[in-house]
Amino acid sequence: MNTATPRARKLGSPIRLAVLTLLAGLNAAQAQTAGVNATPEAPKEQQQAQKATEASSTVIPEVYVTATKRSTSLQRTPVAVTAISAAALDDNHVQTIQDVVNLVPGFSATSQGDHGVITMTMRGIGNDSAKTEYADPEVAVFVDGIYSPRPEGATTLLFDLDGIEVLRGPQGTLWGRNSTVGAVNMQTAKPTLGSNSGYVEAGMGDYARVGGRGAFNIPLSDTAAMRVAFVHEQHDGYVDYQTPPNIPLVQQQAAAAPVIAAANAAHPNNPIAFQPLNNANFVQGGPKYNAQDQTALRLSLLWEIMPSLHWNVAYERYQDRGTPSMNLMQTPRAGQDLWSALIDTAPSLKRDSNSVRSRVDWAINPDMALAYIAGWSSFRGSSTYDQDGGSYVPTSFTTGGKSQANNTLLSKYKSYSHEVELQSTGKKQVDWLLGLYYGHENNAMRFDIPIMNGTQSGTVNWQGSFIQPKETVDSKAVFGQATWNLTDQWHLTGGARYTKDKRENIGGIGWGWNDKADVPQLPISPSTNPADAGSGFAVSSRNSGSFSGSKATWLGRVSYDITPTSMLYASVSTGYKSGGLQDGGIPYGQETLTNYELGSKSTFMNGMIRINNALYYEKFKGFQFSAPVTNPDGSHSLSTFNAEGAKVYGLETEIAAKLTKADRLQFTASYTHAELGALIGGSNDYTLPACSIPGISNCLDVTGNTMPHSPKWSTQLMYQHVFQLPAGTLTPRLSAHWESSSWLSVFNLGEPDRQGSYSKIDLGLRYDADKKYYVDLFVRNAADKNIKTSAQNPQGVWQAQYLPPRTIGFNAGYTF
Template identity: 30%
Template sequence: MVITASKRETKLLKTPLAVTALTQESLDKQGIQDIRGMATSVPNLQMGSNGDSSTAISMRGVTSTDTTEVAEAAVSIHQDGFYSPRPQGALALMYDVERVEVLRGPQGTLFGMNSPGGVINVIPAKPKFSTYFGHVDAGLGSYNGREVRAMYNFGFSDTFAVRATYTASKHDGYGTQVQDFTDIASPANGIEKDGIPDVDQRYNKPVAAKDWYNNDNEWAGRLIARWRPNDRFEMTATVSRFADNGAGDSDYQDCKSAEGTPAACDHELRYLKINVPGYVRMTLDDYQLKTAYNINDSMVLEYRVGFEDERRHQLHDDDGGFYPPAEWSSIGAPQTAEQAATLSYPVSDNSSDTQGSNYRSVTHEIQLKSNGDHRLNYVLGAFYLYEHKQILYSQDFIENKSYDAESGSLIDGLPYGVVYDQRDRTTESKAVFGQFDYKMTDTLTLTVGGRYSWDKKGDHNGYEYGDWTPSDAWYNGLYEPTSVRAHQSSDLTQNMGRNAPLGSAANPLVYITDSDKNWNVGTYRLGLEYNPSPNHMFYGSIATGYKMGGMYEAADFCNNGCVKILEYGPEHVTNYETGYKGKLFHNKLQLSATLFLSDYHDMQNTGDKVIGINTNPNSPAEGRAVTAWTTDNLPLARIEGLELEFDSKPWDNGELGGYVSWLHTEVIRGTLIDEYACAGRVIFGQTQCGAPDEQISLKGNQLPFAPEYSLTVHYQHTLHLGNGYTVQPYVLMHWQSKMWLDVQNYDGAHLAQLQDAYTKFDGNIRITPSNDTFYVEIYGENLTNIATKNFQSAGLGELLASYDAPRTLGVRLGFDF
């Protein structure tokens, strides 16, 4: 297989990098339709999803769980070599591709910033000249699943061709979703159930299963035009659109962890009680132009320009209907130790609204590179990126513990809300790079490469409205609480909270942010490649990478007017790697082996972090920690591992492949303030959180999303029937050991931050005639219906988690024409 991982065409087995390359045939075998589906196909690759229609990608334990406009992915996404800065680009459906290349380890020299973990490059199939052909697939599956994929190649002449691709996928939401009409009672406070819901009903409406959370309603189209007027010049223009019209993702309660506690589930795992139905309208448009001019037989000049435009509107129910048990919550002053620990109101009623976002980026890249295989091969280039980001994002927290025993306040459950009006966030990157491969002898090649980047981030005229302290100002003067229960749903109107005008009593202007950050960074690659024979190659390399830092909005570090901008620094990695690639046993076995060690300095870690101590005397949480969703830097972490990939033909008509990997991750230096599940730990009698300014050591902890061992084995057998038909059964087994979901590695009962070891099976049976003009396939994914988590957070005594898909069964048909 020929790949472009080094930005030149090289054979996979002659490329001195840890690369997994998947063809469309490989993707079809495994039922992979987007990047999320590749988690079991690539060593040390993990995928997670969250509520903002994006994917968190982790490779070799290197990840970024911040998928907002603030940060960038740690594993960069490229489409035909064009950098895609937003992680939502990972959702684009993969169909009609030539191959997908997954490069593991830092790629700081050729691919630049924000690729310390690796690169995923999706390369679409090129239009073919002077021929007309097409293909269409359709399928039906579980949860009312429907899919269609179509491609047609227009080979108008021997110099001009166009290829058109369309794909769409739909399925209902998983599990069960019901409407939330929670009506609370507190006899001690004179509150009886009266048939009026206490949770917000302004958005509540019945929705069909096709519009439940965790559904699928996506489509994508791509048009590629290719023009080659002569042997020296070629131009390719691509226009594509990806659209998500679904409901978005939502977490479920981890029922297994809650067993034996007051928070135990009285419902199935995949269950939601919703008063804000999900709504997503997201589009991602890409426009790409690539030109290549062969200056002579050994030198090519290539220029690329790309423009990406992402727009999104999304409404999301943030609590999912998961409330603390009655004995852990209270109206009025807390009466028990559990109620005092949680400081929780009986219901949570939180929602968010991305009222509009627009992320636009333009990239330019010019490359001068050698063509063919010479004694000296090289790539020289320059790169430029500019991204402009706008978002109007708001959150309402409508039911909150607000009773103040010292002041004698009788109002409890007051709301608050915030609105972020980010008008001018920018990212700019300039870089020059070069890499040289010099054959010192016929068998020994030296690689020297380097890149220097000038990067800048800006946040100008960023307005933050609202108040993080529960207050009757949220009602915007349209309602005044008069009893211990602040309100019921019938008291709420559309002009309250985040829907009130900016600058009003409900949304006062509290902060304006204006900040710029700059980084000038050099990265490099040094390598040796030894080819003792055509079928064997050994290599070693030292490579560095980096990921830029950034800034969030301003935050009140003490909930009492201590305002500072939340900032974090860049991360840097040095990776030492040695490997082997070859063909063995008369070419029946193709084997790749990689041994690596990475030292990470200032590794970025995102989550709910303690930023200060609450000194507000009007807050029931005075003296407790103030937290914010932000990123900090771990001073030093180390990652080492071994990856073995193999493809073989052990006997006639049989194909056996897969990988085995060992991954050891460790924090060498790093601390945090322990604020994880403090209330739950008090309730369950576990080690309590320390003071809100007390640092605990993370030394020796493992990085999240990095199971120590993982294994995938897949086998396909071809049976030739007497009537000319072919039957191909295929089975895939994936196993991985325990995986931490947070760097704190907390393992207390009912609150553990981990996904246990598991095994999954996928399979299909495909039938084709002798002329291969059509196929029929029956498939099953996650056949044993294992529930596995890819992300989680702690509620009040229970865990909420993002789960991978349950068992799905279906049938597909495909036709060539």
């Protein structure tokens, strides 16, 4: 994941070497049979035939998952896991993780404006600040089993997938890092031997939406194949620009006069003079906020080296040239639309990532297999963002509000990981798996915040620059899990993982405005070096430090097969997320979670109905709450507070039914109770009272509050009917989501800080021709509901981010 051309060439050399090495040996290998751990889902181009077969059957197709690091039937896997096939992703027009959440009980995701990152909450627990190098997520993201430490690329644009598995509950034993409350594993479509196949698709929609995607499977020999997949999606922004204010000059002069006098008295060497409001300070054209412009390419290779050995390797390139999501006023000013803002910072977003993922599977003998999974990724990004969102109209060039920009000048991450797994194969008296893991991250960033009085031409309110040249993370683990098959019906599972983490912050400095008398009142720019003597900045925090921690996590589970189509299970499992460093090099503590769970999985009426349930209780300790705060000396920093804990319990159910050959219904529901333990938290994103504890200016006791993004009730209903036509099928689809009200922050600050109960309806109509052509029409958020995903009121005016408004479009494609 990289942007600079010279770096791309340098970092590309190991990629090219791996590909050339692979290609050099392709023709030398012998003819092979199917490989080890073959992917259960079929590529998209093979789904047309599967859909036709399913349409003539009253049986729900069997689904296989890798939740236990081996391919098993969903209904025989004693884990709370939702498996979403490639066909289901297609039918629901899933592009990002935010589109997945409605398909999974107890799952939610929110977007964060200035970073353009999606953060996830599962079973009432998540971290909205898991969008910087200072905070890790509680829900881990894996692509082909490889942990993705920074979600910017992995969760932003999903394409050419075999499916997604969402595992609920701690997954630390087998899946590892930061899977405290769950994990999401995305399985990319793999090459297929001996098949010339693929698909192409293009589409259009409102907001000037244009999209295209496709994949081609290319046989290279009897023992090798390549798959090339691509995607591009773009649409205009949803947020219109408001007209600059037109305030009489006399009123502007009266408002500005006392500020000018005070500023000149404090800065006699740099006097300022009145200036009228300048329309050039306000953005009126160009790209709008909430726009999409994303492209990705994936090259995958499969080499069957011998009947017992194969290698899957993939290179993926992703780039984003869209715009961030804007904070909108919840109550628009008179005459203004909700989807508009008075903008003084033009949006920009540049994100580039490169990833290499590799997996080698070797069937050592009929009883044992070895897997080596390795990954490397690089990310580089920058952005500009209007943080104030025009919440106040300036009354002069230096009065009437604050102009705040959040500018990420540099965001650079590199990571790599290695994992070795040795496991038994086939059904044995004892099924076992042993593994070793090592992961490394190297992060750097520069983040500037200019806050000016009135407009960008006004006086400085406060500004800072947070420069982190190097922060590293090293994580090592050894793990194992075994299932003792006591009888054909009783199964006892135990597992453990020991993890050792080390974090280092090297040379990090937070710079704050020193307001020197001889320094001009100008906003910080990319060319500003805060370390220069005449810059007007001084060190507010030195962030260098080191943190080390370790933890053993474990799992105990018993399952009972009541009948060949019904099972019960009970488990106790623990999760762990490492502590780390905050501004000032101050450490914060780890998170731990103990999860008690009862579950059932049943299939009825000869495969027509499938019902899965999970009842859980979670005891959570040390919840890490991260937020930007103002310190008593006026400096700003990002702080992390450890809550005493949280109590979470709930119920989840998933029902799939093939009512007739033509009618299919899916229903999910969840009940969640998530109560925060003792915590006094502060945040500059909210207007909070003065703090009674030392070290922070404003805070609030949130002990006993409900955790954010955890509605008490949530349901999802999907229904489709297949009409058989002379030359194909016509399938209308209905997807309806309802959830009760939920808080948007831990502060629970009243109705503006809450999303009320709401329903959301998506509609679709798909025509599949017998000759493999298809056309798919869709309407998302058909009722055009305004659905908040986050809220804030840093200047006393409540703002929010929202799910997209109603969108309409179509896709047309051809499979071969």
